[in-house]
Amino acid sequence: MKEIILVKYGEIILKGGNRSRFENVLMDNIRNAVKNIDNIKMNIMQATIYVEPDDPEKIDLICERLALVFGIVSVTKAGVVEKDIEKIKEFAYEYCKNDLLPGKKFKVEAKRADKKFPYNSMEIGQEVGGYLDDVCEGITCDVHNPDVTVKVEIRDYAAYVYCVENKLIGQGGMPIGTGSKATLLLSGGIDSPVAGHMIAKRGVEIDAINFFSFPYTSERAKEKVVELASILARYTSKINLYIVPFTEIQLAIRDNCPEEHMTLIMRRFMMKISEKIAIKNKSIALITGESVGQVASQTLAALNVTNSVVDMPVLRPLIGMDKREIIDRSREIGAFETSILPYEDCCTVFTPKHPTTNPKLHTIIKSESKLDVDALIEKAIEGVEKITVYPNLI
Ligand code: ATP
Ligand code: MG
Numbered sequence: 001m002k003e004i005i006l007v008k009y010g011e012i013i014l015k016g017g018n019r020s021r022f023e024n025v026l027m028d029n030i031r032n033a034v035k036n037i038d039n040i041k042m043n044i045m046q047a048t049i050y051v052e053p054d055d056p057e058k059i060d061l062i063c064e065r066l067a068l069v070f071g072i073v074s075v076t077k078a079g080v081v082e083k084d085i086e087k088i089k090e091f092a093y094e095y096c097k098n099d100l101l102p103g104k105k106f107k108v109e110a111k112r113a114d115k116k117f118p119y120n121s122m123e124i125g126q127e128v129g130g131y132l133d134d135v136c137e138g139i140t141c142d143v144h145n146p147d148v149t150v151k152v153e154i155r156d157y158a159a160y161v162y163c164v165e166n167k168l169i170g171q172g173g174m175p176i177g178t179g180s181k182a183t184l185l186l187s188g189g190i191d192s193p194v195a196g197h198m199i200a201k202r203g204v205e206i207d208a209i210n211f212f213s214f215p216y217t218s219e220r221a222k223e224k225v226v227e228l229a230s231i232l233a234r235y236t237s238k239i240n241l242y243i244v245p246f247t248e249i250q251l252a253i254r255d256n257c258p259e260e261h262m263t264l265i266m267r268r269f270m271m272k273i274s275e276k277i278a279i280k281n282k283s284i285a286l287i288t289g290e291s292v293g294q295v296a297s298q299t300l301a302a303l304n305v306t307n308s309v310v311d312m313p314v315l316r317p318l319i320g321m322d323k324r325e326i327i328d329r330s331r332e333i334g335a336f337e338t339s340i341l342p343y344e345d346c347c348t349v350f351t352p353k354h355p356t357t358n359p360k361l362h363t364i365i366k367s368e369s370k371l372d373v374d375a376l377i378e379k380a381i382e383g384v385e386k387i388t389v390y391p392n393l394i
Contacts, residue, residue: 001094002080003056005063006153006160007049010073010172023049026071026175032237033069034062045156046113063168065393068235070201072170078162083154085119089131092150092161099148099163102138107146109164110154117154124152174203176236181205182285182315183278184232185270186241187345188224191289191318193232193335194326198317199287200236207281208232208239208389209274211246216350221343230392231335238390242277245383246270249376250350256370259352263297264359265368266350267306273377275310277384286310291318291326296355305359 007030012022027042027049034040038058043050051066053059059077066075081091092108093100100106110124119127132150133141139148149164184196186208200206210225226241233239246269253265274286290298297306307314318326330336 001091003059003077004080004160005051005053005059005066006076006078006162007051007066007072008047008074008076008170009049009071011174012071013047022071022175022178025177026069029069029071029175029177029237030066033065037061037065048155067168067170069175070171070173070203070235071175073172074170075168076162076164077166078153078160080158080160083114083117083159085124085127088124088152088159088161089128091159092128092152093132093135095161096132096148096150096163097136099165100132100136100139100150104139104147105142105145106132106139106148106150107141107143108132108150108152110152112154114154114156124154128152171201171235173201176200176203176205179203179205180285181207181281181283182287183207183209183274183281183283184287185274185289186210186225186229186232187289188221188228188339188341188343189289189345190323190330190336190339191291191294191326192287193228193289193339194329194333195287195289195315195317196232197235197329197333197335199315200232204285206232206236206239206287207278207283208241209244209277210241211244211270211273213247213250213350214245216247216250217344221345224338224341224343226387226389227338227392228335229387229389231333231338233389233391234334234393238388240281241387241389243385243387244273244277244380246380249380252371252376254350257367260354260356261359261364261367262350262352263355264302264305264364265371267297268309268364268368269373269377269380271306271314272309272373273380275312276377276381278312285313285315287315287317289318289326290316291321291323294323296357299357301358302356305361305364308361 015022039054041052063075079095108125108129110121112121151164153160182204186192229239229241249269
């Protein structure tokens with residue numbers, strides 16, 4: 001028996017004249033996502049990508065991996081059979097018998113893309129449904145509320161059979177590589193990995209930056225950030241992570257600026273340094289995990305103060321989300337358990353007791369003027385460490 005994987009994609013279908021460019025990027029990403037599992041053959045027809053592994057044993061693993069690739073809306077393992085109604089009936093039984101157990105309600109759904117096939121969709125449904133009803137003991141046909149939906153698709157070169165309930169839901173979104181590159185400010189917290197996932201999902205390639213305050217933040221805190229980047233890399237294939245030494249800047253702020261302005265001045269440094277690293281690496285936007293009002297440095301007034309040091313657009317996909325919603329997404333993408341590991345972030349090492357929540361830009365600029373901002377930034381950038389992070393899968 002031959003089995004293949006049917007990959008359906010979403011928004012790309014709306015792409016008109018550019019569609020084949022998007023399809024090609026998606027196929028490259030598919031090949032890349034499974035390259036350490038098996039060689040595959042791929043064909044694209046009628047808005048479906050047909051993936052055939054060299055090694056049939058690897059098919060489940062490949063399906064799981066493909067469900068993480070942006071642009072794909074569903075992944076289905078399907079049996080392949082000759083376009084002959086008798087063969088299709090017998091095959092549907094063989095292929096689905098483990099799902100069609102006594103007591104189950106079922107229906108057959110047919111789709112005839114090849115209009116030359118002598119039975120129409122309804123007739124295929126009746127033929128195959130009638131046969132299954134006869135040969136499988138204890139099952140009943142229920143078209144409104146089935147436990148098992150046997151799908152038969154008649155396409156150009158063959159017929160395909162699968163159980164709809166075994167379909168894996170994909171990530172949706174757009175293929176990475178179709179939407180430029182942006183740089184994520186990745187802390188060790190809950191929010192920023194979710195923000196990165198949301199923008200990557202729109203087809204944007206992601207670099208990441210972490211500000212690190214050795215020895216105030218531990219080696220374990222850095223490992224946690226690398227781990228979070230490798231969770232994001234499950235979806236993006238790999239991530240370049242830039243670790244910026246931040247201790248000297250934080251100490252300079254602590255020693256020279258009013259305590260209540262510490263966090264905001266620190267965040268302005270982060271944004272400015274991130275923009276410089278982004279430009280160097282051909283990123284055209286920054287991404288943060290900020291959400292209005294979540295903490296003192298994320299009131300609208302505070303966001304304006306930090307935003308004003310950069311010219312690049314700053315994407316804040318969580319801006320209107322509640323913590324609850326962000327946590328749900330963090331769990332969905334598999335980052336939550338790592339995000340809550342108790343290793344301190346550099347922001348939490350130097351926190352004022354009473355941070356300003358309604359800052360005026362000119363006051364912050366005045367407080368900042370005690371520092372040699374350019375020299376501090378230059379020195380931090382000289383000390384950047386680049387780590388290439390791969391997915392933490394097999
Ligand atoms: P998170 O859960 O992502 O840490 P947060 O709610 O703790 O966010 P802040 O600490 O104010 O919020 O940080 C806001 C955003 O600034 C983060 O979402 C992240 O994008 C960025 N950021 C904060 N700390 C760092 C850091 N050490 N390195 C890189 N980016 C950071
Ligand atoms: Mg944080």
